[in-house]
Amino acid sequence: MKRDGFLDALSMRLGERGLLREPDDMTRYVADWAGDRLGMPLAVARPASTEEVVDTVRLCREHGVAMVPQGGHSGLVAGALPAAEGNELVISLERMNRIRAIDPINFTMTVDAGCILENVKQAAAEHECEFPLALGAQGSCQIGGNIATNAGGLNVLRYGMMRQLVLGLEVVLPDGRLWNGMTELHKDNRGYPLKQLFLGSEGTLGIVTGAVLKLSPRATQARTALLGLPSLEAVIELYGLARRDCCDLLSAFELIPRRCIELAMEATSSLSDPLEEPYPWYVLMEVTASGPLDLGAMLEHLLEQGMARELVLDGALASSEGQSAHLWQFRESMLEGQRRRGEHLRTDISIPISAIPVFVDAASHMVMEASPECEIIAYGHVGDGNLHFNILPPPTMPEADKRHHLHELETHLFEVVDGHDGSISAEHGIGRTKQSAYLERLSPVERELAEGIKALFDPEGLMNPGRILPPRD
Amino acid sequence: MKRDGFLDALSMRLGERGLLREPDDMTRYVADWAGDRLGMPLAVARPASTEEVVDTVRLCREHGVAMVPQGGHSGLVAGALPAAEGNELVISLERMNRIRAIDPINFTMTVDAGCILENVKQAAAEHECEFPLALGAQGSCQIGGNIATNAGGLNVLRYGMMRQLVLGLEVVLPDGRLWNGMTELHKDNRGYPLKQLFLGSEGTLGIVTGAVLKLSPRATQARTALLGLPSLEAVIELYGLARRDCCDLLSAFELIPRRCIELAMEATSSLSDPLEEPYPWYVLMEVTASGPLDLGAMLEHLLEQGMARELVLDGALASSEGQSAHLWQFRESMLEGQRRRGEHLRTDISIPISAIPVFVDAASHMVMEASPECEIIAYGHVGDGNLHFNILPPPTMPEADKRHHLHELETHLFEVVDGHDGSISAEHGIGRTKQSAYLERLSPVERELAEGIKALFDPEGLMNPGRILPPRD
Numbered sequence: 001m002k003r004d005g006f007l008d009a010l011s012m013r014l015g016e017r018g019l020l021r022e023p024d025d026m027t028r029y030v031a032d033w034a035g036d037r038l039g040m041p042l043a044v045a046r047p048a049s050t051e052e053v054v055d056t057v058r059l060c061r062e063h064g065v066a067m068v069p070q071g072g073h074s075g076l077v078a079g080a081l082p083a084a085e086g087n088e089l090v091i092s093l094e095r096m097n098r099i100r101a102i103d104p105i106n107f108t109m110t111v112d113a114g115c116i117l118e119n120v121k122q123a124a125a126e127h128e129c130e131f132p133l134a135l136g137a138q139g140s141c142q143i144g145g146n147i148a149t150n151a152g153g154l155n156v157l158r159y160g161m162m163r164q165l166v167l168g169l170e171v172v173l174p175d176g177r178l179w180n181g182m183t184e185l186h187k188d189n190r191g192y193p194l195k196q197l198f199l200g201s202e203g204t205l206g207i208v209t210g211a212v213l214k215l216s217p218r219a220t221q222a223r224t225a226l227l228g229l230p231s232l233e234a235v236i237e238l239y240g241l242a243r244r245d246c247c248d249l250l251s252a253f254e255l256i257p258r259r260c261i262e263l264a265m266e267a268t269s270s271l272s273d274p275l276e277e278p279y280p281w282y283v284l285m286e287v288t289a290s291g292p293l294d295l296g297a298m299l300e301h302l303l304e305q306g307m308a309r310e311l312v313l314d315g316a317l318a319s320s321e322g323q324s325a326h327l328w329q330f331r332e333s334m335l336e337g338q339r340r341r342g343e344h345l346r347t348d349i350s351i352p353i354s355a356i357p358v359f360v361d362a363a364s365h366m367v368m369e370a371s372p373e374c375e376i377i378a379y380g381h382v383g384d385g386n387l388h389f390n391i392l393p394p395p396t397m398p399e400a401d402k403r404h405h406l407h408e409l410e411t412h413l414f415e416v417v418d419g420h421d422g423s424i425s426a427e428h429g430i431g432r433t434k435q436s437a438y439l440e441r442l443s444p445v446e447r448e449l450a451e452g453i454k455a456l457f458d459p460e461g462l463m464n465p466g467r468i469l470p471p472r473d
Numbered sequence: 474m475k476r477d478g479f480l481d482a483l484s485m486r487l488g489e490r491g492l493l494r495e496p497d498d499m500t501r502y503v504a505d506w507a508g509d510r511l512g513m514p515l516a517v518a519r520p521a522s523t524e525e526v527v528d529t530v531r532l533c534r535e536h537g538v539a540m541v542p543q544g545g546h547s548g549l550v551a552g553a554l555p556a557a558e559g560n561e562l563v564i565s566l567e568r569m570n571r572i573r574a575i576d577p578i579n580f581t582m583t584v585d586a587g588c589i590l591e592n593v594k595q596a597a598a599e600h601e602c603e604f605p606l607a608l609g610a611q612g613s614c615q616i617g618g619n620i621a622t623n624a625g626g627l628n629v630l631r632y633g634m635m636r637q638l639v640l641g642l643e644v645v646l647p648d649g650r651l652w653n654g655m656t657e658l659h660k661d662n663r664g665y666p667l668k669q670l671f672l673g674s675e676g677t678l679g680i681v682t683g684a685v686l687k688l689s690p691r692a693t694q695a696r697t698a699l700l701g702l703p704s705l706e707a708v709i710e711l712y713g714l715a716r717r718d719c720c721d722l723l724s725a726f727e728l729i730p731r732r733c734i735e736l737a738m739e740a741t742s743s744l745s746d747p748l749e750e751p752y753p754w755y756v757l758m759e760v761t762a763s764g765p766l767d768l769g770a771m772l773e774h775l776l777e778q779g780m781a782r783e784l785v786l787d788g789a790l791a792s793s794e795g796q797s798a799h800l801w802q803f804r805e806s807m808l809e810g811q812r813r814r815g816e817h818l819r820t821d822i823s824i825p826i827s828a829i830p831v832f833v834d835a836a837s838h839m840v841m842e843a844s845p846e847c848e849i850i851a852y853g854h855v856g857d858g859n860l861h862f863n864i865l866p867p868p869t870m871p872e873a874d875k876r877h878h879l880h881e882l883e884t885h886l887f888e889v890v891d892g893h894d895g896s897i898s899a900e901h902g903i904g905r906t907k908q909s910a911y912l913e914r915l916s917p918v919e920r921e922l923a924e925g926i927k928a929l930f931d932p933e934g935l936m937n938p939g940r941i942l943p944p945r946d
Contacts, residue, residue, distance in 0.1 A: 105827035187857040188896040196669035217717040244690040245764040291718040354578035384660040423661040456925040
């Protein structure tokens with residue numbers, strides 16, 4: 001057995017629960033939420049403290065072992081999955097799940113990086129605060145992964161991405177030194193913003209072990225509406241109205257095409273058509289507030305204007321938590337419905353909000369020309385210009401052809417994205433699966449600076465190598 | 474005359490208006506708003522386009538000339554003032570003041586870096602949008618300076634610092650190459666966040682020539698209140714109430730001590746005591762909204778609660794723009810009143826919000842022990858934990874002794890800041906004046922990474938050398 005000396009030393013340091021070496025024990029660390037997998041790790045380290053992470057990294061460095069920091073398996077770009085060669089040590093922070101402190105007056109919470117997002121949200125709520133990051137995967141994803149990927153989700157429109165929600169970080173650097181940047185300060189302009197480099201670095205510059213999160217006041221009321229609209233142009237116009245009319249209380253404005261409503265009803269039999277007639281586009285929007293404002297009147301005022309301008313044709317309004325949860329179920333079930341359709345192209349692109357209608361038009365034309373039997377499902381976060389423009393292959397297509405066919409469509413789609421000054425990765429990052437498309441679009445000066453940053457933090461190239469940038473020779 | 478060849482070549486490229494070489498023409502580029510000055514520049518370059526900036530930087534590099542990018546002279550840490558040795562070229566972007574584009578649907582504006590903040594705000598308002606950065610110096614400071622210093626100001630509580638308001642950047646790197654990061658995307662997770670490094674880099678990594686700014690809907694109504702409170706503890710408790718009760722519509726929550734109300738009345742004779750009785754502490758707060766909410770009722774609800782709990786003892790409410798401007802005049806005039814008192818210690822520190830009362834207590838004790846005749850003026854942005862804890866020397870102290878005495882008090886004050894896990898520079902940055910205090914607090918690993926970043930972007934050390942970090946040997 002190779003690497004036995006290293007693994008024995010690591011096992012001695014981390015104890016029996018701290019190191020998994022048997023293939024059967026490691027299966028749950030090799031695949032992500034969507035079922036993508038790469039290979040088998042050398043082993044899985046499960047350190048229980050920052051000090052154990054430090055010692056794990058030091059041992060890896062001593063023995064030249066590559067490390068893959070891993071969160072909750074919902075990154076979806078193979079950034080935290082071990083490579084096929086079986087030579088990488090997965091470092092899972094799942095045992096580091098302590099909420100270290102909450103300061104509801106300072107609106108901050110200090111946590112271990114392995115905390116599950118849902119638990120963080122609940123702990124905040126117990127102190128009349130809110131941690132506003134909201135993702136489909138919030139029941140399983142970890143704060144460290146949210147930081148490493150600069151996670152987005154449903155409420156970015158109002159609260160920003162993870163970058164805006166992190167005040168302090170504690171990071172074990174690739175050489176095993178600890179960087180203590182655990183400040184609880186809301187404002188701090190001392191020197192270069194090291195913290196910012198770790199947000200979105202996908203575990204390639206170090207392992208985040210702790211964080212100070214920024215909280216908001218807890219929302220005490222919400223109003224949710226599912227609206228039927230005639231066109232994408234109407235969606236965009238309603239968004240502009242809603243931003244103004246709902247002040248800064250608009251926390252979600254989700255675009256849902258008719259096909260997704262159908263997929264949701266297929267996946268969840270208890271769901272029936274939400275409005276009397278079908279509409280080509282739906283918007284699921286929500287306003288929330290922490291104080292005693294009349295949100296209902298505010299939303300009704302918006303909808304009156306929207307209907308007068310024929311932007312909104314019909315709508316269902318929720319005024320209780322149960323009704324709101326029912327409307328959100330369409331958003332959740334449509335993902336399950338999509339997953340049941342088997343292999344398909346998932347994308348995560350962004351464009352300027354004003355370009356959404358022309359982009360969807362151009363991209364749809366491209367697909368219809370290239371592969372008329374495919375089905376397009378374009379949903380997303382309107383206020384972020386973030387679309388998941390996904391493509392389902394024809395059910396009749398042989399399984400063996402699907403992957404290649406979808407890859408070709410992706411290439412063409414990304415060209416349409418380029419034509420609208422968009423991004424091929426709005427929220428999921430680069431990892432391994434987006435790497436070649438990313439590199440093709442990187443200017444020489446950007447590549448040089450990116451490689452310089454990687455080399456500065458990780459001169460030996462052992463920290464999540466080959467993610468974002470290719471491994472160095 | 475030294476450097477004649479270089480200056481002649483530069484003059485040829487930039488034209489007569491583009492290069493100032495006479496000492497008389499250069500005086501306005503050597504001092505900042507507070508009157509601090511360092512020395513005389515070699516010359517002042519005033520490029521009129523990004524291409525001219527590129528060529529200026531290339532010529533500097535060719536001739537080994539150090540560059541000092543300069544905005545509107547309100548940084549206050551000598552970060553953009555030329556050094557005493559007369560060997561640095563000031564590069565002012567004041568002629569690059571074009572608003573390149575506004576997209577009110579995407580909520581973005583694209584500008585030259587030399588645009589004055591006030592003009593940007595006005596241009597946004599003309600499109601029913603708002604650029605929310607608000608500073609005392611907004612009539613003179615430039616967007617490029619706001620970016621380089623990651624500017625803060627009055628509305629950070631609600632809208633964040635400049636970092637949160639910038640989507641894209643165009644930067645001329647120290648080697649003369651242009652980095653085009655001018656994206657209008659609200660969400661983009663491709664690779665390392667290069668943009669973030671320039672925000673707060675104080676011109677040491679490159680010269681920002683253009684930016685895409687993120688806009689908000691324009692506020693169509695505002696309510697302002699000036700409140701009298703019995704104690705700092707009451708201020709903090711009211712802040713917690715206000716964050717919840719005013720939802721996310723609270724845009725300012727300024728702490729003002731009694732002494733500042735008096736300074737304001739001294740500076741502006743038309744101001745009279747705003748409340749019937751004097752109070753030890755005042756809060757100037759503002760709520761704004763872009764839609765049809767009842768802000769007045771919201772604010773009254775908060776104040777009723779505040780009075781019932783004896784947090785608020787009295788208050789003046791503004792319900793018109795004129796009345797609101799009158800209340801804000803106290804905030805502005807107190808700065809002028811302070812300035813008239815001559816040399817004094819200005820600080821810009823931050824601490825956790827919950828620590829404000831104990832910090833002010835500890836810092837005041839320190840001053841009263843060390844120098845009982847000094848006067849303390851502690852005002853600031855409560856929601857950011859950002860205090861300007863300033864110290865006026867006794868009027869009887871000989872001028873020659875003041876500087877040394879204030880420097881000693883600053884050293885002791887910073888120790889109190891350290892004891893409360895605070896920052897010695899919340900919003901103004903490091904520049905030259907905060908450098909030694911900054912370096913004393915920098916851990917070896919932080920210093921190594923900061924020096925590595927500087928060396929990566931500026932291996933020859935010609936871009937604003939000696940700011941943030943000392944010049945390399």
